[in-house]
Amino acid sequence: MDDTTTGTTGTQEDPGASGPGRRDPLRELQSRIEAAIEEVRPKIRRALDELDARVDDAMAEIKPRAQSAMNEVRPKVDQFVADVQPRLDNLLERLQQRIDELRRDLDTRAARTRTPAGEITSGNADSGPGENPL
Numbered sequence: 001m002d003d004t005t006t007g008t009t010g011t012q013e014d015p016g017a018s019g020p021g022r023r024d025p026l027r028e029l030q031s032r033i034e035a036a037i038e039e040v041r042p043k044i045r046r047a048l049d050e051l052d053a054r055v056d057d058a059m060a061e062i063k064p065r066a067q068s069a070m071n072e073v074r075p076k077v078d079q080f081v082a083d084v085q086p087r088l089d090n091l092l093e094r095l096q097q098r099i100d101e102l103r104r105d106l107d108t109r110a111a112r113t114r115t116p117a118g119e120i121t122s123g124n125a126d127s128g129p130g131e132n133p134l
Helices: 025-113
Strands: none
Touching: none
């Protein structure tokens, strides 16, 4: 019994074998897909080129307006920075003073609690090392 759509007999044969008069449906599909891709490739390339041109035109149109807006805003930004800079400097100076005060305080506390290595303090400030407070 012949299958007229594939050109093969009803027996199970190797689908990769290509004899005279036999068509491999997978290879045929693959070649059709490749042909379709080759057919649309120039259209896609043209569409991408058109898109690039449109983007370039839009950028050329927008760039002067953006530059103008930046030039208009620049003096306001400069004035804002000039107004804020002294306040920031003052704030940073005060913070630095507080940090220095904390550092001095920590150094003072550390100096008061330092004991030589290996010496155990009794908790009684009147007794010296090796003396029994009792």
